[in-house]
Amino acid sequence: MPHQVRAVVAKAKGEPVTVETVTIPDPGPGEVVVDVKACGVCHTDLHYREGAINDEFPFLLGHEAAGIVSEVGEGVTNVEVGDFVILNWRAVCGECRSCLRGRPWYCFATHNATQKMTLDGVELSPALGIGAFAEKTLVAAGQATKVDPEASAEVAGLIGCGVMAGLGAAMNTGNVGRGDSVAVWGCGGVGDAAIEGSRIAGAHTIIAIDLDDTKLEWAKEFGATHTINSSGMSNDEVIEAVRELTNGDGVDVAIEAIGLPQTYEQAFFARDLAGTVVLVGVPNPEMKLELPMIEVFGRGGSLKSSWYGDCLPSRDFPMLIDLYLRGRLNLDKFVSETIAIDEVEDAFHKMEEGGVLRSVVVL
Numbered sequence: 001m002p003h004q005v006r007a008v009v010a011k012a013k014g015e016p017v018t019v020e021t022v023t024i025p026d027p028g029p030g031e032v033v034v035d036v037k038a039c040g041v042c043h044t045d046l047h048y049r050e051g052a053i054n055d056e057f058p059f060l061l062g063h064e065a066a067g068i069v070s071e072v073g074e075g076v077t078n079v080e081v082g083d084f085v086i087l088n089w090r091a092v093c094g095e096c097r098s099c100l101r102g103r104p105w106y107c108f109a110t111h112n113a114t115q116k117m118t119l120d121g122v123e124l125s126p127a128l129g130i131g132a133f134a135e136k137t138l139v140a141a142g143q144a145t146k147v148d149p150e151a152s153a154e155v156a157g158l159i160g161c162g163v164m165a166g167l168g169a170a171m172n173t174g175n176v177g178r179g180d181s182v183a184v185w186g187c188g189g190v191g192d193a194a195i196e197g198s199r200i201a202g203a204h205t206i207i208a209i210d211l212d213d214t215k216l217e218w219a220k221e222f223g224a225t226h227t228i229n230s231s232g233m234s235n236d237e238v239i240e241a242v243r244e245l246t247n248g249d250g251v252d253v254a255i256e257a258i259g260l261p262q263t264y265e266q267a268f269f270a271r272d273l274a275g276t277v278v279l280v281g282v283p284n285p286e287m288k289l290e291l292p293m294i295e296v297f298g299r300g301g302s303l304k305s306s307w308y309g310d311c312l313p314s315r316d317f318p319m320l321i322d323l324y325l326r327g328r329l330n331l332d333k334f335v336s337e338t339i340a341i342d343e344v345e346d347a348f349h350k351m352e353e354g355g356v357l358r359s360v361v362v363l
């Protein structure tokens with residue numbers, strides 16, 4: 001029997017989101033229904049509401065979630081009813097050219113549920129193929145990753161998007177290792193997760209850069225060894241400040257978690273020779289980057305982008321939850337507040353004001 005559940009829907013571009021009763025179909029082959037327990041509010045949800053991702057309204061928002069599998073469709077083998085799972089938006093296909101080359105963390109053909117959830121008979125577009133500001137959601141089985149149920153849903157859900165992006169930017173894409181120096185531009189949820197990831201990976205110097213002293217304080221709590229408040233500073237001054245903290249050399253790994261040409265440029269020049277720049281902040285389509293090509297060549301190293309922290313959910317989610325349960329990964333600090341399902345619009349405003357790392361809807 002299809003279920004009627006409450007869910008947060010963005011009906012039209014720029015309009016406040018509303019709580020609606022939506023229909024969740026029974027799971028088809030390869031699909032599962034998950035009773036969502038908690039779902040973090042991510043910038044991407046706001047971008048959907050603003051029409052900045054695409055025009056496929058109405059959207060069923062929410063994608064940073066954990067819950068319990070309540071129904072499984074035919075042929076599902078990776079999870080069972082009752083499993084505690086984190087939802088992911090990289091259900092690897094196993095068949096695309098990247099998967100076949102042994103690089104499933106880049107999978108180019110990830111799976112989503114085939115059937116649609118609906119509102120008054122109209123098909124909903126689930127955010128990032130998930131749609132989890134809802135009491136129940138329908139996803140492809142591969143989008144549900146089983147983890148240790150000891151972790152609370154509020155913190156576990158965060159691994160499903162922003163925190164994974166930041167941790168993975170450092171641990172996977174940047175390949176931060178013992179004794180490395182790292183600088184992180186932007187100390188919101190993703191940037192702080194990159195700091196946390198660098199700390200866990202063994203970096204000895206972690207420089208946090210932001211315009212806001214409160215965020216720099218948060219960054220220290222996650223493991224930043226130094227902070228730079230770059231408000232009023234020129235690019236050259238920021239680059240110089242990073243060099244001064246690293247014996248005049250620059251950092252081994254420069255992580256840009258904002259998505260702006262100016263801060264990318266700072267990251268590019270503040271890294272040591274043969275260092276790595278990781279772009280995990282998402283730029284808008286109008287932005288352009290101008291760099292002297294001789295510097296791109298002469299500085300060597302690599303310029304990388306981090307898609308979803310280059311994570312492989314089946315490998316990374318259980319490992320990160322285990323680190324959390326052993327007290328080695330600080331996830332609790334990312335949860336600024338827990339809210340009800342009808343408070344998502346308020347949470348968007350708080351996010352825009354920058355006063356929270358994560359508001360988490362508890363269902």
Ligand SMILES: [Zn+2]
Pocket residue numbers: 042043044045063064161162
């Ligand atoms: Zn997200």
Ligand SMILES: [Zn+2]
Pocket residue numbers: 092093094095096097098099100104106107108109110
């Ligand atoms: Zn694939």
